[in-house]
Amino acid sequence: MIRWCSYCQAFMGEKPPFDEPTFTHTMCSRCDRRLEQGEALDASTVPLRALMNRVLASARAGDETACADIVARARELGLRPDSVLVGLLQPALYQAGLDWQGGRMSVAAEHRLTSWCERAFNLLVTGSHPTPPIDLLILQTSGNEHTVGPRFAAASLASQGISVEVVVPALPLSEIKDLVRELRPRVIGFSCALPESVRVATDLVEQLRAEPDPVFHCRYLLSGFAFRMPGADCAAMVSPGIEIALTLDPGMFARPDASAA
Numbered sequence: 500m501i502r503w504c505s506y507c508q509a510f511m512g513e514k515p516p517f518d519e520p521t522f523t524h525t526m527c528s529r530c531d532r533r534l535e536q537g538e539a540l541d542a543s544t545v546p547l548r549a550l551m552n553r554v555l556a557s558a559r560a561g562d563e564t565a566c567a568d569i570v571a572r573a574r575e576l577g578l579r580p581d582s583v584l585v586g587l588l589q590p591a592l593y594q595a596g597l598d599w600q601g602g603r604m605s606v607a608a609e610h611r612l613t614s615w616c617e618r619a620f621n622l623l624v625t626g627s628h629p630t631p632p633i634d635l636l637i638l639q640t641s642g643n644e645h646t647v648g649p650r651f652a653a654a655s656l657a658s659q660g661i662s663v664e665v666v667v668p669a670l671p672l673s674e675i676k677d678l679v680r681e682l683r684p685r686v687i688g689f690s691c692a693l694p695e696s697v698r699v700a701t702d703l704v705e706q707l708r709a710e711p712d713p714v715f716h717c718r719y720l721l722s723g724f725a726f727r728m729p730g731a732d733c734a735a736m737v738s739p740g741i742e743i744a745l746t747l748d749p750g751m752f753a754r755p756d757a758s759a760a
């Protein structure tokens with residue numbers, strides 16, 4: 500469930516149930532103060548609501564010609580990339596999953612919507628490669644073709660100051676090892692869209708942790724839709740010492756030296 504401020508329409512993160520593509524409206528502290536001071540806020544919500552509706556309608560129709568204009572409008576309205584990605588595109592994708600599962604959306608229509616979201620993503624986010632050592636390296640597990648989630652996660656965390664590199668699709672183990680030696684991540688995160696991905700990721704972590712080089716003795720974390728699926732209980736498949744992240748909290752990746760400074 501996605502939390503938006505009902506007044507300024509700022510994206511305020513997610514709350515359980517995480518698999519539901521619904522919106523809940525609350526109030527951010529800034530609007531709370533503005534309201535206490537008697538400011539009329541309703542008018543400020545109109546353009547953002549219109550944009551939200553446009554994103555959902557255009558993505559459903561797969562009208563990629565509208566992407567550039569929509570992204571420009573989001574920038575004009577001061578929306579951060581993570582608000583658009585996690586607050587608008589992610590619920591559209593989750594809804595597509597439910598519609599496909601319920602037989603209300605064809606595979607072709609789902610592909611169109613995904614492609615629309617990828618186009619919007621590429622316009623919204625400029626890929627950057629941080630210098631090592633990095634905070635987080637996000638990797639994909641083999642057998643999992645869901646590349647959008649890890650890319651969204653990386654872009655969202657990067658826009659909140661985390662130095663993150665994402666590599667999709669899956670890499671062979673020897674290349675993962677080379678990449679870890681090169682980037683020296685503090686945390687290695689595997690994106691798991693399907694329950695099977697959790698087993699694959701857990702096996703990979705075991706192999707990486709067994710390496711003698713201290714660069715592999717970092718934190719390991721699993722995340723992705725597999726952990727959000729009702730009833731799948733994927734957390735039970737994870738070995739001790741491997742972390743699980745349900746939401747994109749940048750606090751999880753805060754540098755130990757940052758608080759000391």
Ligand code: B12
Pocket residue numbers: 585588589592593594595596597600609613637638642643644645646647648649651652655687688689690691692693694720721722723724728744747
């Ligand atoms: C698009 C899509 C596809 C596309 C993927 C295209 C692509 N390039 O990514 C394609 C067509 C390939 C596909 C295939 C399949 N799919 Co699919 N797919 C989806 C769909 C509709 C959207 C996925 C998506 O992009 N979501 C939006 C992203 C942003 O959300 P997210 O992945 O959860 O990521 C967020 C967080 O989880 C987190 N996160 C993710 N990774 C990481 C990593 C780290 C380190 C961190 C910190 C955070 C993090 O941050 C992200 C941003 O908030 C989902 C529905 C859904 N609910 O997601 C189904 C869904 C995941 N697919 C499903 C299925 C069943 C399949 C297929 C098996 C279908 C089939 N029979 O062919 C195949 C499997 C292919 C494979 N081997 O992987 C099911 C899985 C259910 C299950 N029980 O396993 C879902 C849930 C649909 C449904 N409701 O049934 N799929």
Ligand SMILES: [Zn+2]
Pocket residue numbers: 504505506507508509526527528529530531
């Ligand atoms: Zn607000």
